[in-house]
Amino acid sequence: DEGLRNAILVVDEAHNLADRIRNIFSPELIEANLLSAIEAIRKMQGARNGFHSPKKGSGTLRQLDFTSSLIDASVPFPEMQATLEQLISLVKQCGGDALSGKEGTAEISLPVQSFLSLWEKWKPEFFIYAGWKQDGKISAEEDPLVEVHFALQRFVAVLRLLPDRTGAFTTVIECRNNTLRLVILCLDAAVPVAPIFRQVSSAVFMSATLQPFELFRQTMGLEKSRVSNIALASPFPRENRRVLIVPQVRTNFSVREKNLPAIAALIAEIDAAHSGNKLVVLTQRVARIQL
Numbered sequence: 001d002e003g004l005r006n007a008i009l010v011v012d013e014a015h016n017l018a019d020r021i022r023n024i025f026s027p028e029l030i031e032a033n034l035l036s037a038i039e040a041i042r043k044m045q046g047a048r049n050g051f052h053s054p055k056k057g058s059g060t061l062r063q064l065d066f067t068s069s070l071i072d073a074s075v076p077f078p079e080m081q082a083t084l085e086q087l088i089s090l091v092k093q094c095g096g097d098a099l100s101g102k103e104g105t106a107e108i109s110l111p112v113q114s115f116l117s118l119w120e121k122w123k124p125e126f127f128i129y130a131g132w133k134q135d136g137k138i139s140a141e142e143d144p145l146v147e148v149h150f151a152l153q154r155f156v157a158v159l160r161l162l163p164d165r166t167g168a169f170t171t172v173i174e175c176r177n178n179t180l181r182l183v184i185l186c187l188d189a190a191v192p193v194a195p196i197f198r199q200v201s202s203a204v205f206m207s208a209t210l211q212p213f214e215l216f217r218q219t220m221g222l223e224k225s226r227v228s229n230i231a232l233a234s235p236f237p238r239e240n241r242r243v244l245i246v247p248q249v250r251t252n253f254s255v256r257e258k259n260l261p262a263i264a265a266l267i268a269e270i271d272a273a274h275s276g277n278k279l280v281v282l283t284q285r286v287a288r289i290q291l
Contacts, residue, residue, distance in 0.1 A: 004199040014205035018189040018219050025161075025169075025186035027154040032179045034088050037144040041081045075132045080125045084148070087118050095173045095180045105174045110184075112159055119156045122149070158184050165191050190221025197222055 011017060090111065098106035126149050133139070162169055162184070168191040174181045186192070197203055197220065210216055213229040249262045256263075271278055 004196065005201060007200045009197075009200050009203040011203065011205045013207055014216070015207040015209045017205070021189040021193055022186040025158055025189075025192050026184060027151065027158050028181055028183040029087070029091055029151060029155055030179070030181050031088060031091055033144065033148055033151065034084055034091070037148040038081055038084050038088075040144045041077050041084070044075075045077045045081075075129050076125050080122070080129065080145070083118060083122045083125060087122075087152070090114055090118065091173075091180050091182050094182060095175055098173050099175050103175045103178075105172055108171050108173050110159065110162070110171045112162060115159055116156060119152060122152065155184065158186070161192070189219060194221025 094108055094110065098108045126145070129145060158169070162171075168186070168188040170185050170187060172183045172185055174183065203222075205216070205220075211231065213227075213231075217224065217227050246266060249259055249266055251259065251263065267280055
């Protein structure tokens with residue numbers, strides 16, 4: 001990417017980077033979420049098929065607008081439902097082959113092409129649905145169809161990496177409480193991000209807990225010839241550090257609000273004991289305001 005050649009990446013708290021990358025590149029498909037999307041489709045189909053002119057004063061204006069918009073919509077609800085049912089069947093096939101109907105977890109090989117084919121079928125159907133929602137200004141805090149779409153999009157994006165990345169990913173099927181969960185697990189964080197680090201002009205990784213540096217370099221797939229390390233000691237003299245524990249004042253979240261007056265009094269007492277500038281660090285915005 002030409003745009004990355006002049007880029008400088010700055011990563012703070014870099015010790016968290018490997019775990020974050022592995023989480024991002026470990027997508028999942030959950031049977032219960034797919035079933036929720038099908039149920040949402042059935043409700044919208046029922047609203048469209050059962051539409052009648054409501055009596056005056058019945059329902060809210062928003063509800064009437066929503067039902068009316070279903071009448072003229074060309075949303076392929078039956079096709080979307082069929083695609084989701086095929087997707088559930090595919091997930092069940094993966095689970096049935098590995099778990100034989102029992103609860104547990106098993107490592108499996110994915111039928112990659114089958115998932116890719118369903119994704120290509122789902123995309124145009126969903127785009128019509130999304131366009132209908134946009135045109136009708138129909139919004140909802142939670143839309144199971146949107147959630148499934150982005151889960152499937154992420155799943156397929158990682159799925160495309162599998163054929164050329166042997167050993168960097170594994171696939172697991174899990175059955176708990178009679179619900180299947182299909183997960184692609186990223187085992188090597190370097191695989192998805194090392195190409196990015198190779199393209200950029202430079203990258204700066206900062207953390208108070210980044211050592212050993214060589215382990216971090218290998219985990220991120222950084223080129224050894226391009227890496228320089230620097231470890232800085234604390235600028236504050238150790239003899240000036242005093243750690244005090246005050247057992248009389250609890251700061252647990254459950255009692256923090258109750259103990260704010262005592263905390264404020266303690267801060268004032270410490271402030272009065274010494275002249276000069278002070279820095280008080282608090283972890284919660286509400287507590288800062290109230291104090």
